[in-house]
Each structure stands twice: as C-alpha cells, then as structure tokens.
Amino acid sequence: MIERRRLSSWASDAGSPAERKIIFSRQGAVVRHESVPMYWRNIPQYYRLVAKRCRQCGAVYFPPALRCRCGSAELEDYDELPHEGRLVEYTVLYQVGTDFLKQKPLIVGLVELNGGVRAVGQIVDAQPDRLAPGTRVELVFRRVAVDGRHGLIMYGYKFRPVQP
Amino acid sequence: MTRVGVVGWGVYIPRYRIRTEEVARLWGDDPQRIADVYLVNEKSVEALDEDAVTIAVEAARIALRRAGVSRERVGAVYVGTESKPYAVKPIASILIDALGLRNDILAVDMEFACKAGGDGLAAIAGLVEAGRVEYGIAVGVDTSQGEPGEHLDYSASSGGAALVVGRDGVAAELEAMYAYASDTPDFWRRDGSPYPMHGEGFTGEPAYFRHIIEAVRGLVSKYGYKPADFTYAVFHQPNGRFPLRVASALGIPMDRVKPGIVVTHIGNTYNASALIGFARVLEMAKPGDRILLVTYGSGAGSDAFVFRVTDVITERQRAPAPAVEHMLRNKVYVDYAQYLKMRKMIKLLE
Numbered sequence: 001m002i003e004r005r006r007l008s009s010w011a012s013d014a015g016s017p018a019e020r021k022i023i024f025s026r027q028g029a030v031v032r033h034e035s036v037p038m039y040w041r042n043i044p045q046y047y048r049l050v051a052k053r054c055r056q057c058g059a060v061y062f063p064p065a066l067r068c069r070c071g072s073a074e075l076e077d078y079d080e081l082p083h084e085g086r087l088v089e090y091t092v093l094y095q096v097g098t099d100f101l102k103q104k105p106l107i108v109g110l111v112e113l114n115g116g117v118r119a120v121g122q123i124v125d126a127q128p129d130r131l132a133p134g135t136r137v138e139l140v141f142r143r144v145a146v147d148g149r150h151g152l153i154m155y156g157y158k159f160r161p162v163q164p
Numbered sequence: 165m166t167r168v169g170v171v172g173w174g175v176y177i178p179r180y181r182i183r184t185e186e187v188a189r190l191w192g193d194d195p196q197r198i199a200d201v202y203l204v205n206e207k208s209v210e211a212l213d214e215d216a217v218t219i220a221v222e223a224a225r226i227a228l229r230r231a232g233v234s235r236e237r238v239g240a241v242y243v244g245t246e247s248k249p250y251a252v253k254p255i256a257s258i259l260i261d262a263l264g265l266r267n268d269i270l271a272v273d274m275e276f277a278c279k280a281g282g283d284g285l286a287a288i289a290g291l292v293e294a295g296r297v298e299y300g301i302a303v304g305v306d307t308s309q310g311e312p313g314e315h316l317d318y319s320a321s322s323g324g325a326a327l328v329v330g331r332d333g334v335a336a337e338l339e340a341m342y343a344y345a346s347d348t349p350d351f352w353r354r355d356g357s358p359y360p361m362h363g364e365g366f367t368g369e370p371a372y373f374r375h376i377i378e379a380v381r382g383l384v385s386k387y388g389y390k391p392a393d394f395t396y397a398v399f400h401q402p403n404g405r406f407p408l409r410v411a412s413a414l415g416i417p418m419d420r421v422k423p424g425i426v427v428t429h430i431g432n433t434y435n436a437s438a439l440i441g442f443a444r445v446l447e448m449a450k451p452g453d454r455i456l457l458v459t460y461g462s463g464a465g466s467d468a469f470v471f472r473v474t475d476v477i478t479e480r481q482r483a484p485a486p487a488v489e490h491m492l493r494n495k496v497y498v499d500y501a502q503y504l505k506m507r508k509m510i511k512l513l514e
Contacts, residue, residue: 143213163490
C-alpha cells in the first residue's frame, strides 16, 4: 500500500484536470482555471484516457509521456486503456482550489486500471468512509471545472465505485 | 439483407433520487395526493458535476459496448435535448471526442421539446437505409427543468438513453413509423428563461393525447396493425397516469404498457423518457415480439415506431453492459437542500 504522503508527491505530475487545479492551489499560484488552449490540447487524455505507448518496448504512459524510460522518443497514441480498475489509495481534501470550493470534501484517488496502468483522478458518487484500497471503480465522464456563468465548461474523467 | 433497426442500447440514470414526500414537505402539499395524481414516487437527480453532456456520454458508451460496434464504423451522432448546458455549442461534437469516434461524421444537436431524441432515431434510420452511413447513434437526454414548488418539481428529472442504429446485427428491426405534429401551445421555454411555462388548458387532451393517438391511429391504419399485435407499448411518460390513459384510449391492455413505465421510479427525463422505457422493454423482450414506441414533444408532435425483435436480442441482453434495472435499483436519496445544490439552482456569485 502506498502512503498518503507518497500519493501526493506522485500526483504532482498527474494527468487529470482536477489534479492540475489542486496543484495550482497548493503552489499558491493565481491560475484559477486551466487555460482554454491547454484544456483543448488535453481533450483526448481528459475525455477517454488516451495514453502514449512506446513503439520500441511497448511501455504505456498515462499521463502521456514524451520519452520512454527505455530511451526511445518514438511514442504513439494508445486509446485502449480499460475503464475499470481498483483504488490503490485515496485522500480526502477539505482545503481545495477555487474551482472546487463548492464540492468539498474532494476525494482524489490513485487507481490501478485493469492491466496495471495507474491514473489519478477525482472519486465521485462515493462516501469517504466507505472507500478502501481495493475498491472496484469505473471511469465516468463529468464536469471538472466551470468558468463562471459565461465561460467554458471543462469536462474530464473521474472514477466512481462500481455498484454490485 | 435485414432491415435497419436497433443494434444496441444504453441508458444512464444518475444515482441520486428525491422522494415525492420530500418535495411535498417543502412546498406544503399533501404527498399522498401528489403521488396519486402524478403516480411518481421519486425522481432521479443529477450530481453537481453532471449535465446533459456527461449523461449523453455515459449512455452512448454503454450503447456502443452493448452493440459491439467498433467506433470507426459510426457515421452519425444525433443528440436530442432541451437541457443544453450551452445555448450555442453542440453536445454531438463533444460526444465524438469523448467516445473516440471518427471526426469525418455527421454530428447534430436537435430540439423538439421531449421528442428530439426519437427524431434522431428516425433521421439515422433514413441515413442507414440510404446507404450513407453504416451506423449512427441517437441520444435522448435531459436534466429537465421545472420551477421549484410548481407541479413539474415533482417530476422533472435527469437521465439519458442512446440507441445504436444500423443494418448489421439488428436486435429490433424498424418495421414502420408514422409522425403527427401541429402548432399547439401546451408547454414552452423562452430563450434565457430558466423554467418552462404551461398553456394550462392545452396540456393533456389537445396536446399529449391528440398527437399520440393520431400518430398511432395513422400508423395502425397505414400498415394494418391491430392493438393485439404489440407485445409491448411504450409511450412518452410525463407522469405515470398519461401513458396508462392513452393506452386505454387506443385499446392496448395495461399489462403491455406497464413494463415500459419508468416514470414512477425516476420521474420524467424528457427526451429520454420514452427511450428509457423502450430500453427496459428490450431487456425483457423475446425474438418475434413487436414493440410500439411512441414519443411526444410539446409544441407539439408525436412519432410512432414499430419494432420487431430478432434472434440477436438474447445476445444483446447478455452483453457486458449495465442494464436499466441495475440503474433503477442503485440509488442514494437526497434531501431538498442537496437537490437544489446538485441541480445548480442555488445562486452563487461567479
């Protein structure tokens, strides 16, 4: 099991839009939302977990990487990550960025997708005290950040516990 | 070659529910009387981070999984809703990227009150028959609006249904369809207005009943059906009473209508209302069954469809995709304050 402290450091290069927002607030940056161009560029990753796969050794990276650990820079889009997995660890946040002030407490979890690739994301439709490492989760498509009443609605993946 | 028809279906109902008693408690109504009048015991509520877009994506993902159709073969996406999160910016294009469909396909948002979802089905059936696309996805979705304390507050709810339509692998062949529409001022919502209005005298007889009855009578007389030909009949369900009454006016026995009624458990999901009932019936149908599906949209119009269930149905019923029954069963109750928050009806400084 991974310690919660380690989860937060692991999460610092995480790929979900929720996580980016949390990082911004932790660093005290004034960035309120992810920029529209940045969101647009990340749509495949945010909407349907498009990863990168190394053409040389087959390693899969999510969030997408530019270079493989084997040294190769030949990576291709990989659109087949499973939408189910298990919760490895999670944390419950009460101090959150401006985009999430109305959604407290925010649950952020590390999920191991079937097949072994790990992804960080918000855990929704869940009560913190009923979660535990090993909980089966499924990917859902949700609103992540909303730029006021007039701006863009940014969508992305989250996870929720699978109901038997 | 078989006829065009439904290859797969998917329904998404948000997990949260509010009971009729809880709404009545807030507004000082007699809950028993309300439940008796509308035959709605509870309704579905979307989570704070859900809207018509997210619900459409979930329903379409399930439909594609059940259909077993590869994403590259889908040539059209039609979304019918009256709850667009954007006044201008389509849902269909978000669906393309959320589902990973090809970009060189037809993507359309449609509006006809609660009927547009079914209209997508009709449009795609035409495109498939003409040979212009191999498969299309028709989605009906809403996070229905109703003014707090007004009678729609007891029924307006959230959900979505998606149908994969094509010619290969059909589980329910489209045998016939018939449409009926007229300018009827029964229900409308002006641009920028948060809640719809009713032309009170027009709800019911001149609107719902006239258009549905004319569409079904037209269909029956043109194609020579008898009420006994339909194993199941599914109607648009603004409340629990209307579909039962319209069935009785058409001479369709109650036991053929009840299996497709979901409004009692989830409320009126507007564009998804009849389609969720249809999906539920598909999950219990047997090869050879005939299903009558009748949509209704205020303003007003009705489409009647007849489907003939094929042998493929058993395979689709067993497909690894969540069933309607599963969505109906899995629920978490919320109180009226949580309901207002989740439905984004609390005014915030933004």
